[in-house]
Amino acid sequence: MKKLRKKIYVAAGYNTVFCGPGRNEFDPSKPLRPFEDYLQETAKGTCAQLQQQAIDEGIIGSFMSGRFLKQANLPGFLPFIVPELHNKPCTAVEGACGTGGRAIAMAMRSVLSDLSDVVFVVGFEMQNVVKSVYGSDILAGAAYYSKERKFGDAFFFPGIFAKRAGAYFDAYGEPATRQGMAKWYEQAIQNARKNPKAQEYQNTTKDLFGLAMTPPDPEHLFPT
Amino acid sequence: LNLYDCSKISDGASSLIIASQEGLKKCGIDRSVAAEVIGLGEAEEDITAPPADPTALRTSAFAASKALEQAGITKEQVGTLELHDCFTITALLALEALGYAKKGEAAQYILEGNTAPYGILPTNLSGGLGGFGHPTGATGVRQLVDLLHQLTGKAAHTISLKHPFGLMLSMGGNDKTVTALVITKG
Numbered sequence: 001m002k003k004l005r006k007k008i009y010v011a012a013g014y015n016t017v018f019c020g021p022g023r024n025e026f027d028p029s030k031p032l033r034p035f036e037d038y039l040q041e042t043a044k045g046t047c048a049q050l051q052q053q054a055i056d057e058g059i060i061g062s063f064m065s066g067r068f069l070k071q072a073n074l075p076g077f078l079p080f081i082v083p084e085l086h087n088k089p090c091t092a093v094e095g096a097c098g099t100g101g102r103a104i105a106m107a108m109r110s111v112l113s114d115l116s117d118v119v120f121v122v123g124f125e126m127q128n129v130v131k132s133v134y135g136s137d138i139l140a141g142a143a144y145y146s147k148e149r150k151f152g153d154a155f156f157f158p159g160i161f162a163k164r165a166g167a168y169f170d171a172y173g174e175p176a177t178r179q180g181m182a183k184w185y186e187q188a189i190q191n192a193r194k195n196p197k198a199q200e201y202q203n204t205t206k207d208l209f210g211l212a213m214t215p216p217d218p219e220h221l222f223p224t
Numbered sequence: 225l226n227l228y229d230c231s232k233i234s235d236g237a238s239s240l241i242i243a244s245q246e247g248l249k250k251c252g253i254d255r256s257v258a259a260e261v262i263g264l265g266e267a268e269e270d271i272t273a274p275p276a277d278p279t280a281l282r283t284s285a286f287a288a289s290k291a292l293e294q295a296g297i298t299k300e301q302v303g304t305l306e307l308h309d310c311f312t313i314t315a316l317l318a319l320e321a322l323g324y325a326k327k328g329e330a331a332q333y334i335l336e337g338n339t340a341p342y343g344i345l346p347t348n349l350s351g352g353l354g355g356f357g358h359p360t361g362a363t364g365v366r367q368l369v370d371l372l373h374q375l376t377g378k379a380a381h382t383i384s385l386k387h388p389f390g391l392m393l394s395m396g397g398n399d400k401t402v403t404a405l406v407i408t409k410g
Contacts, residue, residue, distance in 0.1 A: 001293045004262065007245045009410055011258035013369030013378075018236035018357030038237040046239040051252025055241070062361035097310060100238070100364020101394025101403025105266055107242035117247030123366070124237035125359035135233055139360070142397040144272050158311065160398050162225045165313040167278040172328035180331020181312035185228050185354060187340060188309065192351025194381035199234055199357030212312075216226040 008108055014045030018199045020128050028128060035069060035126045036080075042122060043081035055082060056116035058090040061103035061123035067138045068126050082120055089116075096142035099123060155221050162216070182212035229312040234357035238365040240372065255410035259372045259390070263295030263406030271400050281314075284393055285321035287402040291391065295406035299323055302406075303385035304374055305339075305347040306367040306392040309354050315347075318393060341383050349374055349383065364394035368405060375409050 016038050019026050047053060058078035066072045075090035095102040100123040107119035127135050133154055140149050140156035153159030169177055186208040192198035205211055243251065248258055267287040276282065292299060299322060309315035316330035324345060325333035333339070339347035350356045350370035353363060371390035373379040394403045 001290060003294060003296070004264070008261045009243050009245070009248050009253075009255070009258040010261055010368055010372050010407060011241055011243060011248065011251075011253045011410075013238070013240040013372045015238045015362075015366050015369050016236050018234045018359060018362075018366070020232050020234040020357060022232060032235065035235075035237075038235065042237040042239040046241060049253070049257075050241070052250060054247070054250035056247075061365065064360070094361075095401040095403075096396030097308065097358070097360045098364060098394045098396025098401040098403055099361045100366065100368070101392075101405070102266070102364070102396075102401065104240075104242060104364065104368055104394075104405065105264055105403050108261060108264060111242055111244050111247065118241055118243045118251055120239065120241055121365060122237060122239040123362040123364060125361040126235045127233040127359060128235050132233055142360075142400075147272065157398075158225055158230050161311040161313055164275075164278045164317065165225055165229075165311075168313060168316070168328075171279050172331075176335075177313075177316065177331045180316055180334045181229055183331075183334045184309065184312045184315045184339075187334070188348060188352050188355035190355075191341065191349050191381075192355030195351055195356060196380060198351045198355055199232060200351060200355045212226070212228040214226045214228065216229075221225075221227055221230070 005112060008111055012046045012049035014042050015197050016041050017197045020199055022199050022203060024202050032128055035124065038124055039077060039081045039122065046120065047082060053084040055084045055118045055120045057088055057110055057119045058082060058085045059093055059103045059107050059119060059121045061093045061099040062125055063094055063096055063099050064138050064141060068129050158221055178213065182209050185212035225311060231310050231353040231358035234359040236357055236359040236362050238362045238369050240365060240369055257376050258410035259375050259407040260410050261405055261407050263291035265290030265404040267402045269400045271397060275399060281317045281321040281399045283399045283402045284318055284395055287404040288322050288393055291404035291406045297389055297406065301387045302389050302391045303387035304349060304371065304390050305345055306371050307348055307352060308393050308395040309348060309352045310358060346383060349379065364403065367392045367394060371407055375407065
């Protein structure tokens, strides 16, 4: 495979807090922080790292804002959050949970083709605007909805990957695999506790491994 | 799966710039705070077809091998990894897809501490999708932001990497839309 035809850099990264169940400030009984706030915060965080605002192009990634927020035409939000992008090319990208990766790849193509020297890339999603079981139906759009949805579980993608886990258990044994999955969970939370913007930053569970070893209940994803 | 095997629903946003060398200069960004993207691997699988082997992530494997080949490095030279662990089982499958563990041995690979912060392959130092959160459209960008911060010493908990390369895997759907990126210090 050929090397990239010229040097490509990534810089000025910024994350907002990833908010939802687990964060102390998350209270679904109160109005959620507006999506515009998230977009403005992250754009400000990136642009503050530039000495000069020399952005040529913008790309925005979101999977299902059309359903979660009933908001489309996302390119129009790029000049709203990065004024430099007024009258410049702006594009929206969608590839389900892989949206962000594809948005970055698209930005790389633009730079590699000499159309732009600097591309601002932003990805976002607002999932807490609906209850999780409804959200799960929305996220099922990442699969072949018209054929797969009615045969799937209420919590669709957990069901999809539970089937993969079941096949893996059958092939390689459940006890050791379950321990590996529990260790992965423990490691994920321990790492998140060191990142103030992580959703699980404030997780105080002592026995993470033991919790993650909880036997699955096929009837209830959420413990009753 | 149990509840703890699943990344939670989440709200959030992430951003960055992708730039040429000239673009960095125009923005007044020193290369020491940037990372170079040296490998890009993208792969797509037919969304209407079920996975040929539910115990494997073949599209992810293909995308990652392309990215590593373009970067001109081996998987052993990767200093830190950002995996798309939407579910814990996905992390195991991804480690096998990338070739870090043989089929059926990813659990043991994790239990031996290889993916821990001070293991041979520090993985998802951000917390990953399970720990940091997974607002779907933001996640891939967030992964690259965290790799960038880890390589440039800006991460909330930066560790000393054995190799100056980071690999990320961004996956859409049931291993259908996959992008892999390899970056190194700018």
